[in-house]
Amino acid sequence: MSQYQAPLNDIYFNLFDVWQLDQYWQQQSQLADLIEADTAKAILEEAAKICEQQIAPFASSADTVGAKLVNGKVLLPEHYHTAYKSLSEGGWTGLSGDAEFGGMGMPKALSMMVDEMLCSADIAFSLYPGLTAGACVALLQHADEATKKTYLPKMYSGEWSGTMCLTESHAGSDLGIMRTVAKPTDDGSYQLTGSKIFITAGEHELTSNIVHLVLAKLPDAPAGSRGISLFLVPKYLPDASGQAGERNKVTVGSIEHKMGINGSATCVLNFDDARGYLIGEPHRGLACMFTMMNYERLSMGSQGLGAAERAYQNAVSYAKDRLQGRISEKDPNKAESILGHADVRRMLLNIKAMNEAGRTFATWVASLLDKAKYDNCQQSAQRANLLTPIAKAFMTDQGFDSCVIAQQVFGGHGYVKEWGMEQLVRDVRIAQIYEGTNGIQAADFMLRKVAADKGDALLKLLAEIKQDILAQPIDITISLTSYIDQLVQLTKAVIAQDSRAQSANACDFLALVSYILYGFMWYKNLAALKVEVHSSTFITAKQYTAAYFFTRVLPKVDGLLSLLRHDSALVDKLTVEQF
C-alpha cells in the first residue's frame, strides 16, 4: 500500500476558496480570536502528521491483530494506545469541544476535515475518538451543569471515552420495542438492567473510564419509542473528587467477529443493576440520543470519503507503477504503466469525481452546522438536517463503491490481503449499515425531511441553487439546471404520493437528489477557481474532473429519473410465499 498523504490542498481549497469559511470565522465574535486560515492550516497539518505517521501505516496490522476479549478485558492493537495518547495530548479529542469545559472550541468544518483524515488512516481506530466526540455533543446539549462539569473535561481531554448504547438483539431500527429497564433509586440515580449489542468501543483499556449513553425504559414508560429515556452509565462511578472510582455493574459479554473494522471492539454489554443518571427529560431519550446520532451520521460520511480517498491514492500509485499491456509502445516485450489504459483512467476518474464533490459536500454540511450553532440560524439548522441523511447514506454508498472500484484497479493483487485494498472494502462496508442503515436514512430523508414539509425545504434549496448558478453561469449550467428542473418536477410528484410509495421510492430518490447536489458541488468548485491563486495544474485538473463528472457521471440520473417515473406499486404484489 502506498503511503497515505492527507489531501491538504483540496481541504484548503474547500475551506477557504469554495466556502470561504476563513471569512465567515472572522465575522463571528465567538470564532474571530480563535481561528483564522493560518491557524486552521497549522491544525490540519498537525492532524495530517499524526494520521499519516502514527495511524495509517499500522491499519493493516490492526486488522490482523484485531480487538480481543481476554478474561473480561478487551485488548486492542498496541499502537492504538500510543496513537490515542498522541491525539489526547495534542488536544485532538476535544477539537470541537466546548471551550467552557476544556474543549478547543473549533468549528465543525475544521473537525470534519480531521475526521476524514482519521478515517483514511484507519476507520476502526477513528471510532474511539469519534464516539467520544458524539457523546460529548449529546451531554453538552442535554445534561445538567454538574454532569457536564464532571464528564466533559475528562472526555475532551481524552482521559475518558464515550459510547452510545441503543441496539438490543431484537431491537435495532425499531428501538421502541427495547427491553432494558431503568428503576429509580432513592438517591435520584437509576438501576439499569438489560443487554445491549453492537456497542462500538463498549469496552477497552485506551481510557481510564468509559461513559456509556444508554437508552432504557422507565417503569412508567409509555409504549413504543415515546417511552425511551437516556441515561449516563459510567464504567467507573466518579468519586467525590470526580475521579474514576467504584466499578459499575456493566460488563462485556462478548465481542463480535466481523467482516472488517477488526480493531474496533464491537461489544455485547450487560447491564446488571448498573447505576445510571438520567440525561434530559424522562421518555425524551430518543430525541436526546438523536443529537448524538446526527453527529455520528455526519461522521459516517467522513468514513465513506476517508476510505475512498485512501483507496484512490493507493490505486493511482499502483496504476502508475504497474506495467501491463501496451498503449503507445509497440514492443511486445515491453509493458507500460496501466495508468495509460482508458478503462483504468475511467475507474480512477469516477472515484476522483465523487471524492472531490463529496469533500465539498461534507464541508458544506459542516459549515451549515456551524452557522446553526454560532449564528443560531434556523434555516442553516434545517438545511443541515435535510442534508444529514445524504451525508450518511450517499457518501457511504459512494465510498464503498469507490473502494470496490479502486480494488478492481489492482486486479488479483486487490484481492490478496498484502495490498490493503480488500481491507478498505471490508472496513468501509459497515458505514452503510450502522448508525441507521442507508435504507433507514433514505426513509428519514423521504418521509421526515422531504414529504413532512411538502418538499418545502428541498424545493427552496433547489430554487436557491438554481438562482446561484444562473447568477454566474458557466458552461455546465444548462445541463445542471435542466436536471434541477426535472428533480423539482419529480419531487412534486413524489410528495403527492402516499407514504407507502414514498418508502418504496426513498433510496432511489435520495440517490437522485444526491447526484444533483454533487453537480452543484462541482459547480461550486469551478466557480471558486482563481488564476491568481491556484496553479494551472490544479485548475485544469479541477476543470477536467468537473467536465468528466458532468458528462460521464451525472447522466446516470437519467436512469434514476426514468425508474422513479414508473409506479412503485409492484413492490407489494408478491405474497410472502412468492419471494
Next chain:
Amino acid sequence: MSQYQAPLNDIYFNLFDVWQLDQYWQQQSQLADLIEADTAKAILEEAAKICEQQIAPFASSADTVGAKLVNGKVLLPEHYHTAYKSLSEGGWTGLSGDAEFGGMGMPKALSMMVDEMLCSADIAFSLYPGLTAGACVALLQHADEATKKTYLPKMYSGEWSGTMCLTESHAGSDLGIMRTVAKPTDDGSYQLTGSKIFITAGEHELTSNIVHLVLAKLPDAPAGSRGISLFLVPKYLPDASGQAGERNKVTVGSIEHKMGINGSATCVLNFDDARGYLIGEPHRGLACMFTMMNYERLSMGSQGLGAAERAYQNAVSYAKDRLQGRISEKDPNKAESILGHADVRRMLLNIKAMNEAGRTFATWVASLLDKAKYDNCQQSAQRANLLTPIAKAFMTDQGFDSCVIAQQVFGGHGYVKEWGMEQLVRDVRIAQIYEGTNGIQAADFMLRKVAADKGDALLKLLAEIKQDILAQPIDITISLTSYIDQLVQLTKAVIAQDSRAQSANACDFLALVSYILYGFMWYKNLAALKVEVHSSTFITAKQYTAAYFFTRVLPKVDGLLSLLRHDSALVDKLTVEQF
C-alpha cells in the same frame, strides 16, 4: 444462515419451458439416448442433495479453517475430502466429460445448472472440480490421443484434478511478457522453469495427482503473446501403466491470504526444470488456453449467480423472521416482519429480478455451446463467443451487487460473521477479478466481439430478438423494443469510434447491452408461462417480477445511454501528475 435449497423449479422452467432443451436433446442423435427431461431432473436432484447436504452447511467452517500450507503440503478443510469423494463417486466430476474417455457426456446446459448449485453451496470448493472440468475441455480439444487416454479418464473420474497456470507476478492481463521458459529435451518432453502466481487449486491432497496446464515460452519463441506455448505438467509423472509415479519438480512456494474463498488454495507454484509435455502447436498456447479460459469465464457467471441465489434465500428467510417496525399493526410494542417494509421488498425484488434473468441467460449461453458442439453450428459458436464476456462480467457484477444488497437486508447482523452474509460478499468478489478482470472482459467484448466485425454479430442478434418479440408481442414489448432501437443506434455510433474511445466506453457499453439482453430474458420467461403447466403462484410471481424488472430495473439503461452519448475523450485529459 438459512438452509440452502437448490432452485430446481426455476432450473426446470429454464431448461424445459424457456429454452425447451428436452426437445432439442431428443432431436440430437448424440443426446437422444443419453438424456431426457426425467433423467435431467434425476441428475439435478441428486446434485442438489450433495450441494444442500454435504457442501453448503459447511461453507462457513471452510472459510474459518481455510487452506493451510504445512511443510510443503496444502491442507484443506476436512469435509472437502468427503464432499469431493461424493462428487467423484457419483460421476459429477465427469458430468459433461467426453464419453469416449469415461465422461458422462451430458450437455453443458445441464452441467451449468450443477455449477450454479455448487457455487451457491461454496464457491471456494467449486473451484476444485471446476478447474478440472476446464482443463479437460482444453485437453480434449488440443491434446493428442495418447495424452487424452492417459489423463482424461482419471480427471473425469475425479482421481486427478487440473489447474491453469498463467499469471506471473509481473504478468497478469499482459501474458506476453511472461518469463517461464520451456527447454526441449531429447525425449520430446520439455523442462519448465519459472514461477507462477495465483494458481487456484495449485496444490492440495484432494486428488492423487494434479495436472497443471502451464503457459511458457520456448527458446525460439517470437516476442509477446504470439510466443506462448501450452504445456501439461503433472505433479506426479504417470508411469508406464498410467498411474501417478515419480514426483515432478513443481512445488508450492506459498499460498495467498485473501479477502475470501479461503477454502481455495491460491498458490505460488515454482517450476524448477519440471517435466512438461507440449499441448497443441508451439507458440499457439494462448489460443489453446483460451479454450479453457472461455469455459472458466462461463463458470464465473455461475459463481455470480450462485452466490446471489444463496444470498437471496438467506435474505428472504431473515426478512420473514426478523420483526422490526410496524406496517399494518399499530401496537407500538409489537413489531412485524421486515418483509412488509417497502424498501426491503425493493431490495429483494432487485435481486430476484436479476437472478432469474441471469439463470435464463446462463442456460441460453450453455445451450448455444451445446448447439455449437453437437450441431457444429458456427452461428451458435459465434454467439456464445459474443455472450461469454457478458456471462463473465455482468453476471459477476450483478452477483456481487446482489450479495451486498442481501447483506444490507440483515442490517448490523449482515456485518458479523455469524450470519454468513459477509462471507458471500467476500467470496463472490473474486469472480469480478479472476479469469480476466471485468474490465478485460469489457474490452474483449467491445473491441474483439463487437468492433472487430463492425457490430455484425451483435446487430444480427438484436434484429433477431426484436423480430422474436414482435412476432409474439406482450405488454412489455414497446419498452423493450424501444431500448433495442436505441441500443442499435448507439452500437452504430460506437463502432464508428476509434479504439481509444471504444476502450473508454467498454464497461458501460457491456452493462448497457447486458441489461437489454436481460430484458429479453424476462420476455422469454413470460412467453414460456403456460396456465396448463404452471401453478398460478408461479405464474404471477414471474409476471410481477418481470413487471418490476421492466419498470424499476431496466430504466437504469437510460442513464447508461445518456452517459455513453457523451464524448469519452475526457479520460485522457489529465496528466499522470493530476491524478
